[in-house]
Amino acid sequence: EDQVTQSPEALRLQEGESSSLNCSYTVSGLRGLFWYRQDPGKGPEFLFTLYSAGEEKEKERLKATLTKKESFLHITAPKPEDSATYLCAVQLLEDSTLTFGKGTMLLVSP
Amino acid sequence: GAVVSQHPSWVICKSGTSVKIECRSLDFQATTMFWYRQFPKQSLMLMATSNEGSKATYEQGVEKDKFLINHASLTLSTLTVTSAHPEDSSFYICSGTSGEQETQYFGPGTRLLVL
Numbered sequence: 001e002d003q004v005t006q007s008p009e010a011l012r013l014q015e016g017e018s019s020s021l022n023c024s025y026t027v028s029g030l031r032g033l034f035w036y037r038q039d040p041g042k043g044p045e046f047l048f049t050l051y052s053a054g055e056e057k058e059k060e061r062l063k064a065t066l067t068k069k070e071s072f073l074h075i076t077a078p079k080p081e082d083s084a085t086y087l088c089a090v091q092l093l094e095d096s097t098l099t100f101g102k103g104t105m106l107l108v109s110p
Numbered sequence: 111g112a113v114v115s116q117h118p119s120w121v122i123c124k125s126g127t128s129v130k131i132e133c134r135s136l137d138f139q140a141t142t143m144f145w146y147r148q149f150p151k152q153s154l155m156l157m158a159t160s161n162e163g164s165k166a167t168y169e170q171g172v173e174k175d176k177f178l179i180n181h182a183s184l185t186l187s188t189l190t191v192t193s194a195h196p197e198d199s200s201f202y203i204c205s206g207t208s209g210e211q212e213t214q215y216f217g218p219g220t221r222l223l224v225l
Contacts, residue, residue: 034213043114043203043216044154087153096142096207098214100153 003027004090006101013108016077021104023088024070033071034098035064036087044087047073078108112138114206116217123194124225130190131220133204139184140206144214145177148201160187194224 007022025033032051036044048057050066057064061082063074073086085105089098113136123129133143142161146154158174160166160181168174178190187206191198201221205214 036216041201041219041221043116043205043219046213046215049213097144097156097159098154099156102153 004088004099004101006086006088006104008104009102010105011107013075013078013106015079015108015110018074018076018078020075021073021086021106022070023073023101025088025090026069027090027092027099029093030090031093031095032091033066034089034091035071035073036089038085038087038103040085047086075106078106080108080110082106083108112136112206112208112215114140114204114215114217116202116204116220118220119218120221120223122223122225125195126193128190128192129194129222130188131202131204131222133187133189133206133217135185135206135215138206138208138215140187141184141209142207143181143187144205144207145179145187145189146203146205148203148219154203157189191222194222196224198222199224 003026005024032049035047038044048064053068055066061076065072085103087103089100115134117132145157148154156169157172158166158168160179162181162184166179181187201219203219205216207214
């Protein structure tokens with residue numbers, strides 16, 4: 001069975017304290033891995049898509065990386081406005097649907 | 111990124127009534143739209159996939175006669191919750207893509223409370 005596991009479930013950081021969120025997956029035939037940010041009461045906001053092991057993408061303080069088993073979302077010098085739930089999702093080669101992990105709730109304190 | 115809207119943003123209804131939620135792609139043609147449900151502190155669970163002009167494909171365990179999906183145009187999909195019950199109370203989110211393998215862009219969600 002295809003699975004997506006995110007860790008930690010929750011993370012509290014001080015402003016400026018860099019860290020990483022993990023998304024591990026066990027799927028047969030990965031087409032792409034997606035990262036989204038979700039604020040409370042809102043829909044997910046697209047951040048990145050990664051397609052192959054070794055690929056990296058960056059956006060402001062965020063950098064996403066991908067291996068054959070997992071993806072990391074690195075947050076460098078976070079700010080309070082980075083507080084949100086970060087979701088990863090996988091898309092298979094033969095399917096257009098996304099399977100989401102449960103997310104990591106990030107809180108950045110000033 | 112592409113913009114998707116939903117209406118209404120929240121709705122309260124009585125048990126037994128039906129509720130319609132609209133999902134619109136504002137600046138792209140959504141050939142495929144998806145409907146998700148999200149319970150508190152849970153992740154998104156896919157309910158169904160719809161392609162414009164075709165019948166929706168429902169995920170296992172989702173009642174197609176209860177959750178009616180219509181994708182009549184490339185910019186509009188609707189989800190109707192028929193004979194709603196309190197257990198249908200949830201956060202319903204749609205997404206759209208311009209192609210089956212493309213990035214999904216999500217709407218802001220609709221909070222449904224059934225009394």
